[in-house]
Amino acid sequence: MVVKGRFAPSPTGRMHLGNVYAALMSWLFVKSAGGKWLLRIEDLDPGRSRPEYARALEDDLLWLGLEWDEGGLANRGDAGPYSQSRRSETYAEAFESLREAGRVYPCTCTRADILATQAPHQSDGTPVYGGRCRPAEMPAATPVPEPQTRHSMRLWVPDEDVEFHDLICGPQRVRLSRECGDFVIRRSDGAWGYQLAVVVDDAMMGVTQVVRGNDLLTSAAGQCHIYDLLGYARPEFGHLPLLCNEAGQRLSKRDASLDMGVLRREFSPEALLGRIAAMARLRPDSTPVSLSDLLDSFNPALLSRESNITVI
Numbered sequence: 001m002v003v004k005g006r007f008a009p010s011p012t013g014r015m016h017l018g019n020v021y022a023a024l025m026s027w028l029f030v031k032s033a034g035g036k037w038l039l040r041i042e043d044l045d046p047g048r049s050r051p052e053y054a055r056a057l058e059d060d061l062l063w064l065g066l067e068w069d070e071g072g073l074a075n076r077g078d079a080g081p082y083s084q085s086r087r088s089e090t091y092a093e094a095f096e097s098l099r100e101a102g103r104v105y106p107c108t109c110t111r112a113d114i115l116a117t118q119a120p121h122q123s124d125g126t127p128v129y130g131g132r133c134r135p136a137e138m139p140a141a142t143p144v145p146e147p148q149t150r151h152s153m154r155l156w157v158p159d160e161d162v163e164f165h166d167l168i169c170g171p172q173r174v175r176l177s178r179e180c181g182d183f184v185i186r187r188s189d190g191a192w193g194y195q196l197a198v199v200v201d202d203a204m205m206g207v208t209q210v211v212r213g214n215d216l217l218t219s220a221a222g223q224c225h226i227y228d229l230l231g232y233a234r235p236e237f238g239h240l241p242l243l244c245n246e247a248g249q250r251l252s253k254r255d256a257s258l259d260m261g262v263l264r265r266e267f268s269p270e271a272l273l274g275r276i277a278a279m280a281r282l283r284p285d286s287t288p289v290s291l292s293d294l295l296d297s298f299n300p301a302l303l304s305r306e307s308n309i310t311v312i
């Protein structure tokens, strides 16, 4: 079976070093296995996504030599469109089958309610829902909600473990109810939840390998649960250590000194690749390296297994 991997950035700002590192690792995993690499634009959140950021991220990937075989703004391939803002009907169908199976329920909690009753945070920072609107039993097929009611729809998750083997972090066992909780699959403003969209897209686009940052390791368990409910085959997962600044904080689009606009002025593509490869422990030092040399010598066993990497 041909491996198909993907990079699925949200165009909410210029990419930073952490995004580019995740893209590079995903590309190396796929290309070293002779596979195909897909680019999906995760512009689900209309308030935060901008087309100019999507164009910039494509330009930044190409500057590094990371070409995608499928997807992108030009919608190359048969499984498009490849921008989530254009895939509402596909998510609605999946939502409908979960609703008919009695797996979702309406939630009228406000953000303030959720924060007031939240359980410990998931690794990606999403609060675990405290369950105020959760029915004790699995809901029967949920009636179509009144249009005037402002509510989100949540997936009712069972008190069960999800197990999977992570290519980087090894065997995982996650208690869904405790670590993921009932997550939102449709927001109160009608926007689709990330968890539903990402599973539906990866399944419909034939993605077999998901390599990304370990802030989404717990989410992967919730996603496995959705794969199982919808009857899709799960992909293999690999969750990378997160790049952190010297204060130990995860890099974000707010770390402007490490955004691609600045990095492209300071580095050549080879110099940046060398620096990322050294941080990832693929090479002993950060001397410049070409993408093809990096691919030829790629050995995933060398990758750092720590949960964080400090930027050098």
Ligand code: GLU
Residues within 6 Å of the ligand: 008, 009, 010, 042, 198, 212, 216
């Ligand atoms: N769109 C998400 C992000 O940019 C990544 C989703 C994923 O890789 O599953 O953080």
